Amino acid sequence: MQELLQELEVQREALQVAAKKPADQVVLKKSGQLAADALAFDEETTRLRLIDSMLVDAGWQVGAKGGSTEFVVQEHDVQWQPTTTGNGRADYVLKDDNGKPLAVVEAKKTAKDPNIGRKQAQLYADGLEKEYGQRPIIFYTNGFDLWMWDDAQKSPPRKVYGFYSKDSLQYLVNFQRTSRKPLDEVTPNPDIAGRLYQLEAIKRVSERFTAGYRKTLVVQATGTGKTRIAISITDLLIRANWVKRVLFLCDRKELRKQAKNAFNDFINEPMAIVGARTAKDRNQRIYLSTYPAMAKIFQTFDVGFFDLIIADESHRSIYNRYRDIFQYFDCFQVGLTATPVDFISRNTFRLFNCEEQDPTAYYPLERGIEEGYLVPYEVFTHTTNFLRTGVKYAQLTDEQKQQLEEDGEDPETFNYESTGVDKQIFNKETNRAILRNLMENGIREPSGQHVGKSIIFARSHQHAVLLSQLFDEMYPQYGGNFCQVIDNYDPRAEQLIDDFKGLGSNKELTIAISVDMLDTGIDVPEIVNLTFAKPVKSKVKFWQMIGRGTRLCKNLFGAGKDKAVFRIFDHWGNFEYFDQNRPEVEPTAGKSLMQRLFEARIGLAETALNKPELAIFSQAAELIGKDLASLPEQTIAVRERWKEKRSVSRPEILTQFAPATVRVLRDDMAPLMQWVYIQDHTDAYDFDLLVTTMQTALLKNSGRFDDFKGQLIGWVSQLLMHLNPVRARAETIARVRDPKFWESVTVLSLEEIRRELRGIMHHSLKGGGDPGVGPRVIDVSDGEIEFSQRTTNVKEVDMVAYRRRVEETLRELFDTNATLKKIRAGQPVSENDLTALVSLVLTHNPGVNLAVLKEFYADTAAPLDVIIRSIIGMDAELVKRHFTGFVQSYPKLSANQILFLNMLQNHISKYGSVDLDRLYEPPFTSINSDGLDGVFTDDRQIDDLLAIIQTFNPHHYRESSVV
Numbered sequence: 001m002q003e004l005l006q007e008l009e010v011q012r013e014a015l016q017v018a019a020k021k022p023a024d025q026v027v028l029k030k031s032g033q034l035a036a037d038a039l040a041f042d043e044e045t046t047r048l049r050l051i052d053s054m055l056v057d058a059g060w061q062v063g064a065k066g067g068s069t070e071f072v073v074q075e076h077d078v079q080w081q082p083t084t085t086g087n088g089r090a091d092y093v094l095k096d097d098n099g100k101p102l103a104v105v106e107a108k109k110t111a112k113d114p115n116i117g118r119k120q121a122q123l124y125a126d127g128l129e130k131e132y133g134q135r136p137i138i139f140y141t142n143g144f145d146l147w148m149w150d151d152a153q154k155s156p157p158r159k160v161y162g163f164y165s166k167d168s169l170q171y172l173v174n175f176q177r178t179s180r181k182p183l184d185e186v187t188p189n190p191d192i193a194g195r196l197y198q199l200e201a202i203k204r205v206s207e208r209f210t211a212g213y214r215k216t217l218v219v220q221a222t223g224t225g226k227t228r229i230a231i232s233i234t235d236l237l238i239r240a241n242w243v244k245r246v247l248f249l250c251d252r253k254e255l256r257k258q259a260k261n262a263f264n265d266f267i268n269e270p271m272a273i274v275g276a277r278t279a280k281d282r283n284q285r286i287y288l289s290t291y292p293a294m295a296k297i298f299q300t301f302d303v304g305f306f307d308l309i310i311a312d313e314s315h316r317s318i319y320n321r322y323r324d325i326f327q328y329f330d331c332f333q334v335g336l337t338a339t340p341v342d343f344i345s346r347n348t349f350r351l352f353n354c355e356e357q358d359p360t361a362y363y364p365l366e367r368g369i370e371e372g373y374l375v376p377y378e379v380f381t382h383t384t385n386f387l388r389t390g391v392k393y394a395q396l397t398d399e400q401k402q403q404l405e406e407d408g409e410d411p412e413t414f415n416y417e418s419t420g421v422d423k424q425i426f427n428k429e430t431n432r433a434i435l436r437n438l439m440e441n442g443i444r445e446p447s448g449q450h451v452g453k454s455i456i457f458a459r460s461h462q463h464a465v466l467l468s469q470l471f472d473e474m475y476p477q478y479g480g481n482f483c484q485v486i487d488n489y490d491p492r493a494e495q496l497i498d499d500f501k502g503l504g505s506n507k508e509l510t511i512a513i514s515v516d517m518l519d520t521g522i523d524v525p526e527i528v529n530l531t532f533a534k535p536v537k538s539k540v541k542f543w544q545m546i547g548r549g550t551r552l553c554k555n556l557f558g559a560g561k562d563k564a565v566f567r568i569f570d571h572w573g574n575f576e577y578f579d580q581n582r583p584e585v586e587p588t589a590g591k592s593l594m595q596r597l598f599e600a601r602i603g604l605a606e607t608a609l610n611k612p613e614l615a616i617f618s619q620a621a622e623l624i625g626k627d628l629a630s631l632p633e634q635t636i637a638v639r640e641r642w643k644e645k646r647s648v649s650r651p652e653i654l655t656q657f658a659p660a661t662v663r664v665l666r667d668d669m670a671p672l673m674q675w676v677y678i679q680d681h682t683d684a685y686d687f688d689l690l691v692t693t694m695q696t697a698l699l700k701n702s703g704r705f706d707d708f709k710g711q712l713i714g715w716v717s718q719l720l721m722h723l724n725p726v727r728a729r730a731e732t733i734a735r736v737r738d739p740k741f742w743e744s745v746t747v748l749s750l751e752e753i754r755r756e757l758r759g760i761m762h763h764s765l766k767g768g769g770d771p772g773v774g775p776r777v778i779d780v781s782d783g784e785i786e787f788s789q790r791t792t793n794v795k796e797v798d799m800v801a802y803r804r805r806v807e808e809t810l811r812e813l814f815d816t817n818a819t820l821k822k823i824r825a826g827q828p829v830s831e832n833d834l835t836a837l838v839s840l841v842l843t844h845n846p847g848v849n850l851a852v853l854k855e856f857y858a859d860t861a862a863p864l865d866v867i868i869r870s871i872i873g874m875d876a877e878l879v880k881r882h883f884t885g886f887v888q889s890y891p892k893l894s895a896n897q898i899l900f901l902n903m904l905q906n907h908i909s910k911y912g913s914v915d916l917d918r919l920y921e922p923p924f925t926s927i928n929s930d931g932l933d934g935v936f937t938d939d940r941q942i943d944d945l946l947a948i949i950q951t952f953n954p955h956h957y958r959e960s961s962v963v
Contacts, residue, residue: 038850050143168304243307
């Protein structure tokens with residue numbers, strides 16, 4: 001310990017206080033890290049070793065020997081303190097360019113809870129405020145746990161993972177405190193996101209931020225404008241002076257590209273794509289990055305650099321893999337996801353500080369379709385005999401057996417379950433049927449010459465390639481440009497996506513065969529067909545895939561002919577599978593290699609101690625100690641367990657190996673081993689794990705030892721003896737191969753083998769077979785095709801899709817049918833009129849029965865003529881314009897008021913009008929039991945709202961037409 005202190009002191013004396021070079025700061029930082037594992041520091045050592053290092057990390061110049069620099073004053077005199085002299089000394093005061101305090105830091109020794117310094121730091125802040133007329137930000141720390149308190153803005157203390165840089169503190173203290181506007185005084189820009197449900201989401205986020213919360217979760221169905229909502233929130237917070245720099249995160253480059261284009265359309269701010277070349281660019285306002293790119297460099301920014309993080313597709317995999325990013329940055333955070341609330345994991349809700357099943361804002365697919373913002377879909381099932389029952393000899397016909405024999409196959413070897421079709425075995429004829437189904441039954445482009453934009457979801461890359469080859473064989477007239485594979489195997493995948501969107505060089509690309517790449521996030525509104533050529537077991541992924549077709553597309557089939565519906569062809573019974581309400585299985589993350597090795601070493605130590613074999617125990621305990629020392633303390637997950645790590649790492653604690661210590665090692669330390677960096681060394685650690693497992697089995701006299709022995713000999717036999725590093729260990733390799741070695745093998749002799757060979761295990765023959773061998777490919781007739789349309793079992797989807805078909809049929813009849821004209825005019829019609837109309841529609845379009853509409857409106861008592869009028873008589877866009885204008889007229893409306901307006905707008909769009917009495921009944925009383933009067937208290941607002949309602953009253957229309 002003394003040697004470490006002397007070493008640091010020598011380094012400090014070499015630094016010049018007035019103008020430290022960057023290299024000197026690196027030396028200072030490293031010296032702090034050297035002592036990070038030392039035992040309980042006193043306050044002086046904590047400052048010397050840990051706090052100074054943290055300040056250097058944030059770009060502050062720290063003086064030597066506890067001395068001061070221009071911007072970091074140590075032992076700063078502070079007046080007006082509750083001491084006998086009235087004076088005190090703050091451990092650190094971080095200064096602005098004008099000499100005023102930006103922050104005060106109270107230090108405690110590592111063994112103490114830093115919160116005991118909270119009041120003392122507040123008193124120092126009081127004194128500094130009186131002296132300089134500026135209240136500093138408050139920090140208090142024990143060198144590991146760091147807390148920040150901006151009490152001037154009424155923010156509660158919060159744990160942070162580093163100090164703010166001077167630039168970040170200047171923005172917080174000098175600008176935000178004086179310039180922040182109340183969010184309810186700044187109106188969202190309706191040109192960015194002007195739909196009522198979007199405005200409601202923006203309001204809910206701003207209300208949560210205003211209430212002091214810093215994290216929010218917005219759940220919006222695919223195609224309803226999540227990115228626009230994110231941009232509008234960004235624009236609102238920038239205009240309100242709440243944020244300066246924004247980070248937008250997504251999981252793929254293509255989505256980052258889409259987000260950049262969208263931001264450029266609506267926000268004129270300096271923007272950067274985060275990558276290797278832009279990682280040091282600190283002068284932009286909007287930063288766009290993939291999660292992997294930011295994970296590599298996020299700690300090069302100070303914790304206060306970003307004021308807002310928007311995380312696209314915030315689901316459990318993001319939480320599991322990139323949790324450190326969200327914890328590291330101290331800023332407002334907005335999570336975005338299209339995953340239905342029922343399928344969002346608890347960890348995601350916790351990450352954004354939301355109650356389970358209760359996100360900040362929620363707009364589901366059902367509402368989007370019902371309100372006309374998303375396109376409904378029709379489902380057609382299409383299966384063949386092989387897809388339903390598999391390919392089995394006992395079920396093959398004589399003709400099929402003969403076909404196999406003619407192709408050189410032995411039919412008796414075929415016993416593939418249906419789950420293996422297009423996975424273990426490909427049948428060309430089965431896949432031809434899938435392609436024909438799409439080409440013959442898919443929705444076609446305006447000329448009717450060929451199908452419109454379509455995605456085929458394939459099982460694997462090999463399956464996708466087979467489908468592509470078969471398509472080119474079946475439809476050679478398209479010249480190979482019409483249908484192509486888009487997956488991660490192709491380095492030109494981004495260019496192919498541009499082609500599919502109509503933005504690239506191949507305008508002919510119409511059918512994309514996707515393996516995972518187009519399942520989520522891709523925005524191609526022209527898609528009208530989705531083909532599920534694979535089974536899907538995840539509800540989350542299933543709904544994301546369906547979302548590829550739900551986007552609106554104006555004038556897709558010509559002027560005034562919008563995309564009204566899209567088709568799903570289900571070849572694997574996916575809808576039937578999910579109709580059974582199978583629970584979504586929470587995926588459990590597999591244990592990392594280092595965790596398994598660490599746990600194996602704990603097991604070896606326990607076994608050795610119980611024998612007792614103290615030499616073996618000491619050997620295992622030493623390795624456990626080295627594993628603990630390898631944990632990277634810059635990783636937040638490790639920092640959060642620094643007390644436990646420091647405690648069990650002490651030699652006297654580790655060698656005692658008490659039950660409480662073992663519990664900490666297993667429960668707290670083992671999961672952290674995933675953060676140990678072992679890239680390029682996995683073979684060595686795999687070998688360590690095998691030997692450790694063998695050692696434990698040998699101690700226990702387990703029968704499995706012989707199995708492990710055979711595995712070890714097999715691994716060693718695969719070593720490439722012609723390489724010099726392997727040849728240098730020839731003697732040890734020979735010992736392993738010698739049966740005599742195994743006659744007297746011991747745990748310690750196995751340890752010698754491990755140490756000798758672990759470093760060369762990567763020099764072994766990899767793999768165990770011909771990499772070119774793939775699934776079996778046959779070409780046999782596959783009959784008994786079953787094709788039918790089925791309901792989606794989502795009432796809103798089925799209803800809207802049916803309404804669209806009814807609307808198309810009625811539109812054709814409107815000009816010639818007197819009954820339809822009466823209904824639209826609000827005039828009474830007789831039962832005979834309606835019966836004749838139903839018969840006429842059935843004759844004109846046998847697939848449309850007006851009587852079926854009553855089933856979708858079972859929750860109302862509306863007669864058929866009123867239901868028909870709600871379909872043909874209301875201009876939904878006109879209704880929306882009225883209510884959007886109302887919201888813009890009153891920018892201080894609450895989120896609940898906007899929600900009420902949205903419900904009212906949807907009711908009028910659906911039924912043509914609303915009786916005032918209904919505004920005091922469910923569902924309008926779900927927001928406030930007093931209905932309209934409980935939600936709105938401003939008489940002027942109520943009068944304007946009633947005027948809008950009156951506009952859509954049928955009597956109003958008739959009176960207006962008379963005038």
